[in-house]
Amino acid sequence: MFEQLGLIGCGLMGGSLALALKQAGLVRRVVGYSKSPSTTERARELGVIDVAAPSALLAAAGADLVLLAVPVAATEATLKSIKHLVTRDMLVMDVGSTKNDVVQAARTALGSQIGSFVPAHPVTGREVAGVEFADAQLYRGCQVVLTPTERTLGAQLRKAEQLWQALGCKVRQMSPETHDQAFAAVSHLPHLLAFAFMQSICGQAEGDTFLALAGPGFRDFTRIAAGEPKMWRDILLANREHVLEQSQHFQQALHTFEQAMRTGDAQALEDMLTLASGARAHWRMGADRTLGTTTPLL
Amino acid sequence: MFEQLGLIGCGLMGGSLALALKQAGLVRRVVGYSKSPSTTERARELGVIDVAAPSALLAAAGADLVLLAVPVAATEATLKSIKHLVTRDMLVMDVGSTKNDVVQAARTALGSQIGSFVPAHPVTGREVAGVEFADAQLYRGCQVVLTPTERTLGAQLRKAEQLWQALGCKVRQMSPETHDQAFAAVSHLPHLLAFAFMQSICGQAEGDTFLALAGPGFRDFTRIAAGEPKMWRDILLANREHVLEQSQHFQQALHTFEQAMRTGDAQALEDMLTLASGARAHWRMGADRTLGTTTPLL
Incomplete structure (x- = not known):
């Protein structure tokens, strides 16, 4: 139980977490700050925060839990x-989608205070942004990856774990490097592909005609392409080495498919489709085949 | 109202349409045939068809409506x-996702009888296959593209339109060429990309670790990668020229994004993301901006 949450960034992610923590009885009071005063004010009106602070510093003052829900570049x-x-008694966490850059930023910014900082990435989100969409259920059942440094205090790490577990999340620990490589593969690259796909459609003269005919497959495939441009700009730049590497893997696979289509090699094409289709059909969100368990999270 | 539907292919698409037509009171009796006798028998047990036929010919015998729901290559x-x-009194339709090859096949196979054939593509589907998943609601509210030839009989075309409209579908007409180009863009290419993406993940040593961490964005982006391999093999081969052309457009867009990432051009990246994100955020399934209307279908 925390006495006071200092929430820095009252958008979708921060606002939802504030609501969830209050609803679960894990924080008593929320003092919030957003860069835009109108967002802070709106968060207060919506009951997402209790008190509006005029600066990040004042949001953190008196808090035993500080949550950064700002673009990773900030x-x-x-x-x-x-x-x-x-x-040392304060728990400071972020919710960013990249971790190498966040840990680096924390080292630079916090120096000897870095022990209180537990880098966190809750694997959830929506394709909309803004405190208006804050939802106490956003984090329910999601995975949370913590990437502590060698200097993270054990007590703060345990508090962070307990907090997320109390919200119904499954907590994992890994290095920032492993995190960034994995999420380049299963999150950042899919976003890049979906964005590039939308751009390629819109860039064609017949784009509007095409879009008018698109159905449910298109709808789901491109949902993530509606993501917040500034947030994704930061993520794609922060994790660009891993994302570009994953993009190379992807393009090689695509070229193999194209080659089978060009040469009319139906058997090769079917074999590749069978592998891909089977892998996707057997995948379950939150089921960890690497640990031999299959506990669905949602 | 049709007296007897001859259903050739009792899988997800055919079975769902048989159920929908009976439920809507548009057909009195369904005689069904599938290549696999056990599928035909299962369709009868499930009440998807009334009578099991031992051949396509016997399924069509006595029918005033014949529906082909087989892989396009068949x-x-x-x-x-x-x-x-x-x-001339019979209405023959297919439900295939490609139309140039289907029209060509109909010309070759039907000769002077081609007037009775109305090529149709209902824009719906699921990532599962088989009569067990047949669902009378599968076609509700979807778009249906008809691609009549110059020899299609006007009376059969009108019957086809009325049939789909009676199921709550929005009917459009276009040439097979326009159809195949548009669906290469908004359906076949996204499938190809999703399949290639799954292959690229599975081809990496850390693939299982990556998959265990994947969240809701991955889930939606890859849903279509679970599609039926044989069906997609046929579609990708039948429409390969348009799909490969769309893939080139896509790869150019992807390279532009990659270039901005490599050079750290945050502004260029943000501009492209803003365009893609805005286009997707404003898209609504079934809303035709080219006609100035915005009637959502679902």
Whole structure:
């Protein structure tokens, strides 16, 4: 149980977490700050935060839990602005989708205070942004990856684990490097492909005609292409080495498919489709085949 | 109202349409045939068809409506096998996802009887196959594209339109060429990309670890990669020229994104993301911006 949550960034992710923590009785009071005063004010009106703070520093003042829910590129500046309030008893977390850059930013910004910071990535989200969409259920049942550094305090790491578990999340730990490589593969690259696909349709003269005919397959495949441009700009730049590497793997696979189509090699094509289709049909969200368990999370 | 539906192919698409037509009171009796006798028998047990026929010819015998719901590559052989029963009063339709090859197959197979054949593509489907998943609601509200030839009889075309409209579908007409180009863009290419993406993940040593971490974005982006391998083999081969052309457009867009990432051009990246995200956010299934209307179908 935390006495006071200092929420820095009252958008979809931050707002939803504030609501979830309050609903679960894990925080008593939420002091919130967003870069845009109108967002902070709106968060207060919606009951997402209890008190509006005029700065990140004032949101963190008096808090025993500080949550950064800002674009990953803003992590360093935000942590710097609250640094001299960070104590060993405080738990500071982020919710960013990349972790190498966040850990690096935390090292630079927090220096010797870095032990209180537990880098976190809850694997959830929506294709809409803004506090209006804040939803206490957003985190329910999702996976949360923690990427502690060698200097993270054990007590803060345990508090972080307990917090997410109390929200019904499945918590994993891994290195920032492993995290960024895996999420380049299963999240950042799919987003890049969906964005590029939308651009390629819109760039054609017949684009509107095509779009008018699109059905449910298109709808689901492109849902993530509606993601927030600034957020995805930051993620794609922060994790670009892994994403570009995954994109190379993907393009090789695509070329193999194209080659089978060009040469009319029906058997090769069917074999590849069978492998891909089988893999997808057997996949279940949150089921970890690498650990030999199949516990669906949702 | 039709007296007897001859259903050739009792899988998901055919079985669902038989159920929908009976439920809507549009056909009195369904005689069904599938290549696999156990499928035909299962369809009868499930009440999807009333009578099991031992051949396509016997399924068509006595029918005033014949529906082909077979893999597109089987269209020519199937039509040949029923050709001498096809009359001017009979409506023959398919439900295939490609239309140039289906029209060509119909020309070859039906010859002078081609007037009774109305090529149809209902834009719906699921990532599962088999009569067990047959669902009378599968076609509700979907778009149906008809691609009549210059020899299609006006009376049969009107019957086809009325049939689909009576099921709550929105009917459009276009040339097979326009159809195949548009669906290469908004359906066949996304499937190809989703299949290739799954293959690229599974081909990596860390593939299982990656998959265990995947979340809701991955789930939706790859849903169509679970599609039936044989069906998609046929579609990708039948429409390969358009699909390969669309794949080139896509790869150009992807390279533009990659270039912005490599050079760290945040502004260019954000501009492209903004365009893609805005286009997807404004898209509504079944809303035709080219006609200035925005009637959502689902």
